[in-house]
Amino acid sequence: MQSITVTVNGATHTRDVEPRMLLVDFIRDTLSLTGTNIACDTSQCGACTIHMDGMAVKACTVLAVQADGSSLTTIEGLATNGHLHAMQQAFWDQHGLQCGFCTPGMIMAATKLVENNPAISEAEIRHGLEGNMCRCTGYQNIVNAVAQAATAMQGG
């Protein structure tokens, strides 16, 4: 077992973990933050995307020990003071979700996508979300949601 300290959604946690424990299992099972979903074993689907020190990462492809000392944001920490993040609001407004299972990862990935490219185009949104699978929506309303959020995040 190895001791790690991580800050998740602003709260600091120190825990002993097995060196092989995946970060996504640490978040879900150890910290009981079950908003981050697991949908594949191969880093292909993006359902478990979170923010780690300001980067979007797939939490199934990071070991918990690798996150020692880092600051994480999960879907539970995206809203501030009870106000939805513009990306969350846009997914709601644009019907960007159906079953909701890919949604946390999709929102976390899209948020960084727009932060890194505020004037993002439709083609760039589609390309940028290529690593996040959705089986329900056909992506069109997700693309619309990200476009709405991009405008809102620029203060538009």
Place this chain on the structure above:
Amino acid sequence: MSTLIGSSVKRKEDPRFIQGKGKYVANIQLPNMAAVMIKRSPYAHARILRIDATAAEALPGVIAVFTGQDLIDGGVGKLPCGWLVPGTKVPTRWPVMPVGDKVRHVGDSVAIVVAETQYIAEDALDLIEVDYEPLPAVIDAKKAMQPGVTQVHDDIPDNVSYTWALGDQAATEKAVASAAHVIELDLTNQRLIPNAMEPRAAVAQWNAASEEMTLWTTSQNPHPIRLLLSAFTLGIPEHKLRVISPDVGGGFGSKIFHYPEEIIVPWVARKVNRPIKWVATRSESFMTDSQGRDHVTSAKLALDSAGKITGLHVQTWADQGAYLSTFAPLIPTAFYICLLSGLYKITNIYAEMWGTLTTTVPVDAYRGAGRPEAAYLVERLVDLAARHLDMDPIEFRRINFIQPDEFPYQTPVAMVYDSGEYDRLFDAAVAAADYPGLRADQAAARQQGRLVGIGIAGCIEASGPAPSKVAGALGSAVGFWESGVIRVHPSGKVTVLTGSHSHGQGHETAFAQIVADELGIAMDDIEVLHGDTGLIPFGMGTYGSRSAAVGGTALFKSADKVRKKMLKIAAHQLEASEDDLVYDRNGGGVYVKGSPSQKKSFFDLSFAAYTAHNLPDDMEPGMEETTFFDPPNFTFPNSAHICQVEIDPQTGAVTLQKYFAVDDVGKVINPMLVEGQIQGGIVQGVGQALLEYGVYDENGQLLSGSFMDYAMPRADAFPMFNTSRTETPSPSNPLGVKGAGEMGTVASTVTVANAVMDALAPLGIRHLEMPLTAEKIYNAIHANGR
């Protein structure tokens, strides 16, 4: 009067999903919970000689290891099949293979590990030693019947589980023999893997004192699962077994069926007397979720000299996999053969099929379920017919359409179509797509040597299953009605209980819209509950695009009963005749005709029903109404889809450039939800046309067993779709709704396939099998000597 029905109301369920508060089964954490994992076969077909779990049992943290014999000794029964056409040979299926028997597909279950954590359970799986005697595999629906092929089940000698035929064979053969033109086509509708984003999962908690079991499972229909568990597999009676399917992360059919793990998990929970969780890995989803499609078909379409279709003769071999899944025989029979008339008047249809067993994962309903297979066959044939006659494919379709004044229309294959205006549908699609413009652009592109194709399809599906008597006559062991309860609380707030199950469809919103409109109250005053056998009277669940038509109608009728009871209370209290009173559809409650101020509010009447101080003498207290609605017919959504593709001749890669969809799904409760269903359906169908293929090698190994090998549709492969609707209300239900969940998928596969074949037509390429990958198209182009 209706203000909410027909409005794009934002979803009530979304706040929890966008904030990571979805209540999925895998999120359940219970004190003292242990983990289960399943040891699975790496062979497609093998005899089990020995299972040695000694090392696994010795691993610290392992609680127990069980084999199939333990389950049988512990009272577990065989998995049944819920749809049996006459003469079906149902292969024996235990939840886990017992010692001495065989495994019959890669991923078939062999042993159960119970451990303190999933990590330990996974370690223990590797420590279980299993000696296999590998046997030959069979992976092809048609070849499975050939003499000398390996037998999947000892008691089914030719691997044929059942056969089915419908129509007038002699008349159809005569029509083909005497036709001016006969279009022949052999095709394969390839194996698909559903891949809902949420892997299947189960959690069980046993209360030893009360002898009550609670099972949380990722099901589209928890009540039928409870019935099967009680009556056939687990043996805990229904009144002691609560099955809950909370938020479920997509289903697409794959979560309808009764799976071994939802027997194993509660059985283990009782055996070790601890809460148990099992969550499938994605690899397990690929190897154990029921798969879709997999038909091999030979067909002949007969035409007269004017291009009228005079007959259709079809033979289909449907791969059922290693066992008959819960509703497997329904798919290639009533949901396929009964849809072979398409949008067309075809006097003579004869179809016969063989449901065969192979050493592959079981096959059952997957989005569209038989209807995409029918649409793919009919619309490929129709496209080839138009090309053969050198007619425009839309004109060819129009001269064969069933006309609006011919509804209800009895097809030669059992179905009675409810309503439709197919010319109007195509008028809308032609206008939306600027079809003449597309053809002009295509002609110009061809001049430049570019491979541009335009795809057309006009499709129909039977949704909203089903009249229970009809289903019973066709082979169903269950009825297909739906329940809907409206519970008005004393304060005038409303809880709605529906037997439908939402796993993405948005019932909490759409059903609240129906009830709010029908009672004239605010949506915020309504909560819709589903998916819990402890709360809902009974429910047949959600599949087959049935929830609005059947579940929605049950609520519509319950609302009518609430209004009637409120009218009676108001009449009594206002000392008026009911005929002189009006139910206020805009604000709820009841007022005197012509005198709106003389009113009993919705709250007044709700409260009065519970205080029971002043009710009519013959009236029971309370305000709760229940309806079990059994529809008189299916509904028949229909569609005209047009798309444009371009093929890169250097690589064979297909780009989907434009997509236009016009769908008639009857009346619409929430256009935003319907559009979402259509968009998602289109992408799933295009996945089959261009990308997806569940591939087994000759040893029965599943080669496409991960998202790295199975090509899922991703965001960058699609243009923005242009979707619109025409509307012919269905007479099958008072809401006039048809079904929207599968129409996009039914139509888009063949629309895109037709477009690709249209692009390749100048090269003399007549037909290629799906998925239409770059490699396949490149090879076809070069095989033609270019």
